[in-house]
Ligand code: ARE
């Protein structure tokens with residue numbers, strides 16, 4: 061047996077309180093090495109006292125990564141206190157016990173020895189911080205407000221360009237605003253999305269507004285507070301949730317706080333609001349390096365000292381304000397991975413206290429176990445799950461490795477968080493999906509379909525529904541195409557049907573079992589429970605393959621007669 065492959069950590073993502081008395085347990089072993097895993101468990105006090113017996117249960121094989129196999133089961137624990145150990149039998153029949161002290165051989169006599177059992181001293185549903193139930197039923201739509209729709213000409217910036225004209229530059233303005241979004245809420249409802257994620261809308265000099273001046277004011281080019289209230293109310297009336305973007309890692313250099321630091325230097329009452337290492341703030345004449353910390357390497361976004369209690373109180377007030385005054389449903393936190401956990405705990409706790417079903421999403425591009433749960437976010441922007449989809453359809457990742465990487469990401473988080481992960485194939489920070497896939501519409505549809513079949517809360521970037529193209533920032537922020545041609549209209553119909561399917565099956569797709577099969581050049585994703593099976597079959601080879609006969613697919617791309625073109629897919633429900 062490959063003991064080195066065996067791992068379990070209590071109260072990590074390996075254990076999850078799913079509901080009162082329900083504890084999901086995962087164990088990792090080496091792949092293709094283990095034939096059976098049994099979990100032995102009991103309430104430790106009752107077991108010692110002799111009033112309850114040790115229970116035994118066979119664990120189910122779950123997902124496999126490139127090197128490991130996961131095993132999973134859900135225990136019912138009426139007293140909420142449980143000790144547990146694993147009995148692992150390999151493919152040649154050897155058995156070993158595994159508990160918090162490591163491995164033990166004599167299973168029959170050694171189970172009471174200290175260290176043979178893992179301990180869950182008490183399961184608190186409150187510690188589980190279950191994400192709000194509405195999130196897994198949500199299909200998001202991300203809007204970059206400057207580029208979605210221009211509802212009001214009077215609020216346009218002075219240097220505004222005609223809608224859609226010319227190449228998009230870093231400093232282009234086209235006049236998009238909040239009334240523009242409100243005016244299109246019916247279109248969004250017809251598309252079927254039920255969550256709006258707006259990039260920053262607070263006062264800022266840039267078109268992207270990640271350099272905030274005043275967190276309590278709407279940027280005048282985007283409209284007024286009344287415009288924002290109308291947008292939130294209009295969205296809610298159509299069953300759509302609203303998520304705003306908070307940029308708390310840094311302020312804009314034009315913020316009054318930073319301007320005060322420039323003006324008053326060390327005497328500024330905001331001197332402790334930033335990470336300043338020399339006075340006056342600026343560049344060292346010799347090294348040309350900044351003597352204060354910023355986002356990335358530019359000077360324009362001074363990094364905020366979120367360990368300062370005054371800063372914490374100010375930023376918590378900001379987030380409460382937009383919830384309490386305007387009724388927003390969710391916050392996305394920019395650059396969440398570069399901000400301290402203590403601040404996030406204080407902030408998330410304060411928001412959950414005033415709105416228990418608030419969705420709190422961190423922006424982090426990498427494995428983020430330390431930010432998810434643990435008193436912090438419900439989820440993160442799940443780039444590690446979605447980027448392999450792009451590589452798969454671009455032929456940069458073979459199906460076997462795709463499956464291994466995807467399963468690794470799925471196992472990164474507890475199941476309730478996995479269901480709330482923010483899954484997007486493109487955003488305002490990445491090239492657009494169609495462009496990443498070299499303009500291939502069949503693959504574009506397949507990639508979106510694969511996204512929708514995975515657990516998580518999927519997001520469509522504005523314009524994806526009409527197959528907009530766009531390279532890296534700023535080209536990915538072109539003006540919304542409001543005059544789609546016939547082909548783009550067909551894409552819109554496809555995306556509408558896909559979203560409808562996803563929302564009808566949301567609960568099923570969150571919880572049902574997930575298995576992958578590789579059949580020649582086809583990748584098959586099967587989601588199944590006792591009542592239903594949904595299957596997506598994707599052709600990743602260079603040749604056409606025959607379609608599966610006998611079942612009529614509910615959604616397809618690249619199918620003619622009985623053939624599925626390269627990059628095509630068929631989706632069936634049985
Ligand atoms: C733009 C250009 C820069 C240029 C700069 C100055 O992209 O190349 O140097 O302008 O003119 C916002 C704007 C951007 C702007 C940026 C700085 O939207 O247009 O940049 O401000 O002025 C990392 C971070 C992640 C961050 C991305 C952009 O980890 O948090 O970089 N994302 C957020 C927002 C952005 C926003 C900011 C942060 C700043 O979503 O829109 O930018 O508030 C790898 C790395 C990741 C990295 C990722 C993307 O995967 O591992 O860490 O993300 O690539 O670069």
Ligand code: CA
Nearest residue numbers: 212216235237
């Ligand atoms: Ca306008």
